[in-house]
Amino acid sequence: MTGLNLQEGVRLKPVDLARAHGLSTQAVRNYEAEGILPAATRSPTGYRLYQPQHGYALGAFLALVPGHGHRTAATIMRAVNQGIVGDALRIVDESHAQLLDDRRTLTAVAAALRDLAPVPVAAGVTFVGPLAHRLGLRPATLRKWERAGLLQPRRDRHTGYRVYSEADVRDAQLVHQLRRGGYRLDRIAPLIAQVRTAGGIEPVQSMLDDWQQRLTARARAMLTGAAALDTYLGALAAARPDPR
Template structure:
């Protein structure tokens, strides 16, 4: 059965140029050509396209491309290693999420600050040395500005909030490298209160990615089976003469 580029394109809401680009990139196996030079595809190409489009949501465009390129050059082991790497990254992302959720659970409400303060009064308030605050700054936990006249560090209300949160988490045994990404999330969310919604969205995205990886694995397995069957059937394959 021969298919035209437009047949593949229409079935997946793509342009015929996109189909040709996928072939040129190695995402699809090479197409046969008619005596007049027109491309002809087969159900194997349709299966490859379905596999690629199913892989993209879970693995991303670049990794999905690399997976298909490896399969099409008969380097299935390379493709499987790429998939393993994606799963390992997903596991690491889940660990990060769980660490942030645990840290947020350990936080107590921080009073709303007004105005700004210098390093001395802030360090005395917390019972820590100014050198500790400077260490936290180097670790990326806080980002105080400098007074243009004196050059002293000036902590805004948001900076003080971050320092108080960092102080809570340090007392709870969290490391600086664990606290820095949490505070970055809090700053991005605009405070602690909106962070729960952000964490909910984060969890949902990870779950969606996991489901997408399952769908991608099923589609890729079907393509691998089709390639094997196609290779074992005399006269079948990509349609190449």
């Protein structure tokens, strides 16, 4: 909040908040309308007047967005401004839990890649129902992945059923892990094709490195957002009348 005077008793205009954060005055008004900022007081002529805690609120919201996303950051701020701080902190905790789950998924994908090796087609086969059950998916999902070129099961000559070799199962497991990591099918398809044809994991390893960097950046952003939120909560506490 560089350039903002946030001393107690100071009244700020929308343009003051906007300029300090590189926003438009309309954006500031929109944030107030969405409950991200507390409601402003009005001057005798009807102009919005903000207090220092509004500056802290805007700083907290903008700091929360990179780590939690716009929607979650807005929900956190609305909860704080409605006085239900416990709910706000629970939402923060849920984001951290999701980040931890994403880290575990990344670890699982990396482990799966380490174990990737050419698998003899004749070593074992399965069908769409058992494979879907094994992965916790619907058979329709496996068929969708097949249409996208991610899976290439052969068809039984007599029954027409899809038959998945161990190599197909490996591909399905890898697709499943990468989907859990947030990757779209169109991004996964060329990687699966390269792993399948080249017998190497270098393309996927590059993706994992990028994924790790994004998780690290998100974790750092969450720390920054937590610090800004704590500053805002402190400003709100300081602005409350002394009960004594």
